[in-house]
Amino acid sequence: MTTPPETMPPAPHPAAPAPRAEVMRIAAYVGGEGRLEGVNRVIKLSSNEGAFGPPPGAMAAYTKVASEIFRYPDGASSALRAAIGQRHGLDPARIVCGTGSDELIGHLCHIYGGAGTDILMSMHGFTMYQIAGTYAGSRVIKVPERNLTTDVDALLANVTEATRIVFVANPNNPTGSLLAQAEMERLRAGLRPDILLAIDAAYAEYVEDPDYDPGVALVDAGDNTVMLRTFSKIYGLGGMRVGWAYAPAGVIDAINRVRGVFNVNIAAQAAAVAALAEPGWVEKGREHNARAKARLSAALQQAGIKVWPSHGNFFLADFATPARAAAADASLRARGLIVRAMGAYDLPHCLRITVGTDEECGLVAEALTAFMHTQQHG
Numbered sequence: 001m002t003t004p005p006e007t008m009p010p011a012p013h014p015a016a017p018a019p020r021a022e023v024m025r026i027a028a029y030v031g032g033e034g035r036l037e038g039v040n041r042v043i044k045l046s047s048n049e050g051a052f053g054p055p056p057g058a059m060a061a062y063t064k065v066a067s068e069i070f071r072y073p074d075g076a077s078s079a080l081r082a083a084i085g086q087r088h089g090l091d092p093a094r095i096v097c098g099t100g101s102d103e104l105i106g107h108l109c110h111i112y113g114g115a116g117t118d119i120l121m122s123m124h125g126f127t128m129y130q131i132a133g134t135y136a137g138s139r140v141i142k143v144p145e146r147n148l149t150t151d152v153d154a155l156l157a158n159v160t161e162a163t164r165i166v167f168v169a170n171p172n173n174p175t176g177s178l179l180a181q182a183e184m185e186r187l188r189a190g191l192r193p194d195i196l197l198a199i200d201a202a203y204a205e206y207v208e209d210p211d212y213d214p215g216v217a218l219v220d221a222g223d224n225t226v227m228l229r230t231f232s233k234i235y236g237l238g239g240m241r242v243g244w245a246y247a248p249a250g251v252i253d254a255i256n257r258v259r260g261v262f263n264v265n266i267a268a269q270a271a272a273v274a275a276l277a278e279p280g281w282v283e284k285g286r287e288h289n290a291r292a293k294a295r296l297s298a299a300l301q302q303a304g305i306k307v308w309p310s311h312g313n314f315f316l317a318d319f320a321t322p323a324r325a326a327a328a329d330a331s332l333r334a335r336g337l338i339v340r341a342m343g344a345y346d347l348p349h350c351l352r353i354t355v356g357t358d359e360e361c362g363l364v365a366e367a368l369t370a371f372m373h374t375q376q377h378g
């Protein structure tokens with residue numbers, strides 16, 4: 001008998017604990033990379049993190065809380081919910097905080113989904129819905145889009161007796177597309193009242209469309225719509241893991257029964273409260289994003305790359321073929337620039353580029369312009 005090399009996982013004992021079948025059907029989420037072999041300065045534009053790092057006040061609050069970290073946090077995140085309520089004009093009793101909005105997506109799937117139920121999402125919607133829905137035991141149905149935009153008619157056409165939740169990211173990640181408020185209202189009106197509509201507005205702060213509503217009006221209009229928000233994008237706190245939901249009382253009550261009792265840690269609560277109080281932070285982020293996104297998009301189009309319009313702090317660059325997108329990705333990596341490959345989103349011909357600082361956007365423009373030059377002439 002030969003000894004297997006140490007890197008091989010041991011063969012499972014036939015009686016080893018077996019995960020539920022649906023667990024093994026889940027492809028683990030692959031986050032944006034942040035490291036490149038042999039490159040000193042890596043510029044990470046792969047996870048839609050805000051362009052300016054964390055708010056200075058949030059960093060100060062994080063440091064200040066250090067002597068308190070032996071204490072359990074406030075399990076109700078009371079101060080944070082009050083601050084969110086104040087900032088957005090919402091009742092704190094209708095807010096629940098989570099370890100990122102990812103935690104809340106998971107709870108919704110387990111609370112309202114499960115074996116024998118369907119969860120609907122759009123074809124190029126956020127992967128977490130598929131992972132969380134499958135884990136809960138639901139069948140997750142990916143509904144075709146039109147022009148890389150959620151198709152309300154297609155969603156409604158896929159509703160069955162078994163449908164329990166419809167997830168819509170608005171704006172959507174990774175496509176950047178936005179559904180008009182009238183379309184969101186038409187979707188809600190077309191769904192049975194017992195179907196939960198989960199509106200994921202992770203990029204709400206970046207939207208410039210004056211008609212945009214991140215979901216508040218639809219939450220207020222009934223007992224069956226939830227709005228999800230996050231501190232991971234414009235607020236620059238992805239590493240702290242803070243998200244929140246604004247929801248009808250019944251949904252809040254259900255989540256509070258099952259969420260991690262101390263789900264938002266003491267440093268995360270302090271940093272998020274301070275981030276909300278940072279003067280001009282959101283305005284600065286939104287204004288920079290609009291300007292830098294337009295400039296970078298124009299530069300790429302100038303270089304002959306198709307760019308999909310986006311309402312978030314990222315956009316899809318469309319290279320027409322998977323091979324060309326992979327070659328573009330390789331040439332970016334050679335310069336230390338990491339963007340997001342889109343194979344997992346069924347868009348292998350695209351790369352998703354996060355809008356960084358002006359300098360970072362300039363480097364992307366330069367790299368892709370040079371890349372396109374090699375494509376045309378070599």
Ligand SMILES: *Cc1c(COP(=O)(O)O)cnc(C)c1O
Nearest residue numbers: 100101102126173202230232243
């Ligand atoms: C980034 C993102 C989130 C945020 O997830 P967190 O767990 O709060 O960091 C949620 N939904 C979408 C569509 C996202 O792109």
